[in-house]
Amino acid sequence: MVAFYPSATEGFWGPGTSLTDWCEENYAMTPYLAEFWNTLSNIFFLMTAILGMRTLQSVGDVEQRNYLAFGSLLVVMTGSVLFHGTMWYHAQMLDEIPMIFNGCIIIYCALRIFPNSKKNDAAITTVLSLYSLLFTPIYVYNRNPDFFGFSHALLVVGLIFLPPIQINRLKREYSNIYDAKRIRGLWHLYWYSLACYLGGFSIWSYENVYCEHVRSVREVVGTPWSVLLELHMWWHLLSALGSYGVIILLAYMRLLAIKRTDVQLRWVGGTCVPILHSRLTAQKMREEDGLIPIICALAWDYGADTKYLKMGFGLRPAGTDGKWGAPTSTLDWCEENYIVTPYIAEFWNSTSNLFFLLFMGVGLFSVTRLGVTEMRTYLSMYSIAVVGVGSFLFHASLWYETQMMDELPMIYGTCVFVFAAWRVFPETNKNNNLLAFGLFVYSIAVTGMYLKLKNPVFHEVCYGILAAILFLTPPIQFYHIKHNYPQYSDRLSGLWKLYWYGAVSYLGGFAMWGVDNNFCEVLRTGRENVGYPARILLEFHLFWHFGTAVGTYASVMTVTYLRLLATGRSDVYLKWVGGVFPMVTTDLSYVEIRKLTKPKAV
Structure with a gap:
């Protein structure tokens, strides 16, 4: 049974x-989520995005842009x-800056x-990059939500016009290629997207201005009807549909502009969800009777293979195409595809990949409990969590796009780890900007070259370089502790133990x-011979995820421990x-911790 807590009660994550x-009452549903419905509605x-x-x-x-x-x-x-x-x-920064x-x-x-x-590509890219990159430090510095609202509103206005x-x-x-019906379809999609987004914004604004009234009405109607008055939840729904609609609109116009006359706009469930359709595509999306519209949009035809569709949930031969179609990724791992579902x-x-989310949660709990304030x-x-989410999407779909969402964040995340590892001691912070710039250039260069080359070995080498730097850095920092912070010499044995714990986990x-x-x-032969449940122990990529999750967690905690000691x-x-x-x-x-700590720079 779900427990209910008074509004503004401190939950698992501490005070906000x-x-x-x-406007949603904090920790009203569970002590583990501050705003339950606002969180779930994401x-x-x-x-x-998947659709x-x-x-x-x-x-x-x-x-790639779409x-x-x-x-x-x-x-x-x-x-x-x-x-x-x-x-x-x-x-909050991880929510608003990506917007x-x-x-x-x-x-x-x-x-x-x-x-x-x-x-005009270079000019467009430069202006938009400067806009986003200048916004980030200014917002982090001034911490003014109105500045974010204004900056975001400028982009929304641009997307309206x-x-x-x-x-x-x-x-x-x-005009000589596309008839008036196509153009009307574009306008229909435009007004659909605009209505969704502005409708969501209106609901968002109403809740912000009349929060006390909304809360009092929720209290009167009670559960479960009060859920319908969680207006921020509707903002998430409508802004998601509006964003989806405008991206589909722009992709559709781009295809028409390059004379893809085979592409057409379809509305699943009447006027609920727009999708693009091509008569030249082998696997076509279709609407199934008795399913809600979004589920309909996700149920596409497998052609003549009706036997496969009737198999239901069960074991499948290796290599069978499932709901996500044939793999488009440059890698396909040893686990048999679609063998469970x-x-x-x-x-x-x-x-x-749940291991990544688990260790991220434990790590966040630890650093919050310690009063760590550094970004x-x-x-x-x-x-760690971003890599876990990307890896889940990649292994679940085996699409090239989700592969990039797995592998590129590995580069970006490890760059963050390297930055933190090299900036442990206050006396080394004078070159912060230079190090950050170098890692930024490295990640951008790897991204561009990898998208161009599409060679997994290139990614593995680039990631391996960062991993090697991260592996060699802690011993250097331990040496620095020994000679410059003698008061912590008794902590070195514990630091070495933590270091080798992470290193062995990762290398294992x-x-x-x-x-x-x-x-x-x-x-594969061994798995086939032993059967379930023992065959799970021969899914070695699973243990790679576990080992890297443990090793990464230990590495971050090693650096955090060092940093806390170095700052007294x-x-x-x-x-x-x-x-x-x-x-x-x-x-x-x-x-007592709050008295000891003050907000620090990145």
């Missing part, structure tokens, strides 16, 4: 530190879940509809990964829970 606190972003990418794939849209627009919706979703779940300032980047990406798509717009301009241009320049390509490889630490923890996972890659046929926090110490799980903790109370 965010700049804004929405699933709408997940559904629309959008699948729609683009079904019509053969190969331009996939990036939908991918950034997933980043916004992740940040919003963390924000509403914890009400922390750092989580700016997402808006810039969609603006870019709107400006690059026609082939001849490529000549740009599509009509492009629709009219398409009508004018392609047609909805997840690599079931155990996907679900084992680098929280970014390190959040990076890497060894499993190597065996899984090089002896796949042996493992002699109260912290290393504790081994059950003798096997490390945690950095303190015996001080929360109030």
Whole structure:
């Protein structure tokens, strides 16, 4: 049974530190989520992003910009879940800053509809990049929600006015190719997207202005009807539909501009959800009777293979195409595809990503309990979760787009880890900007080259370089502690133990990964012979996920422990829970910790 708590009660994540606190009563449903309905309603972003990418794939849209627009919706979703779940300032930044980047990406798509717009690509990219990159430090510095609202509103206004301009241009320049019906369809989609977004914004504004009234009405009507008055939840639904609609609109216009006359607009469930359809596509989306519209949109035809459709939930032959179609990724791991369920390509490889989320949660709990205020630490923890989410999507679908959402965050997250590891001691902070710039350039260069080359070995080498740096850095820092902080010399044995714990976990996972890659046929034969449940123990990629999750967690906690000691926090110490799980903790109370700590720079 779900317990109910009074509004504003401190829950699992402690008192909120965010700049804004929405109208939903905090910890009213569970002590583990500050705003329960605001958190859960982010699933709408997940559904629309997946549906959008699948729609683009079904019509053969190969331009990365549109996939990036939908991918950034997933980043916004992740940040919003963390924000509403914890009400922390750092989580708020992970929600709101990606909204700016997402808006810039969609603006870019709107400006690059026609082939001849490529000549302005450099200028468009530069302006939008500067806008988003300048916004971030200014917002982090001034911490003014109105500044964020104004910056986001400018992008929204741009997205209100740009599509009509492009629709009219398409009508004018392609009148001999596309009839009035196509143009009306574009306008229909435009007004649909605009109505959804502005409707959601109106509801959001009403809740903010009349929060006390909304709360009193919720109290009168009681559960379950009060859920319908969680208006921020409706903002999430409608803004997700509005964002989805405008990205589909821009993708559709782009396809028409390059004379893809085979692509058409369809409305699943009447006027509920728009999708793109091509008569040339092998697998076509269709609407199934008796299913809700969004589920209908996710149920696409498998052609003549009706026997497969009737198999239901059960074991499947290796290599069978499931709900996500044939793999488009450059890698396909040793686990047999769709062998457990047609909805997840690599079931155990996907679900084992829960280890990343688990250790991120434990890590966040630890650093919050310790009173850590530096953003680098929280970014390190959040990076673990982002990689976990991306890896889940990749292994579940085996799409190239989700592969990038797994592998590129591995580069970005490890860059964050390296930055934190090299900036442990206050006396080394003078070159912060130079190090941050170097890692930023490295991550951008790797991204561009990897998207161009599409060579997994290139990614593995680039990631391996960062991992090697991260592996070699702690011993250097331990040496610095020994010679410059003699008061902590008794902590070195614990630090070394934590270091080797993480290193062995990571290298053990890497060894499993190597065996899984090089002896796949042996493992598959072994799994077939032993059967369930023992065959799960031969899913070695699962143990790679576990080993890297443990190793990454230990690495971040090692750096956090070092940083706390270097900044004079002699109260912290290393504790081994059950003798096997490390945690950095303190015996001080929360109030005492707050007196010791002050907000610090990144």
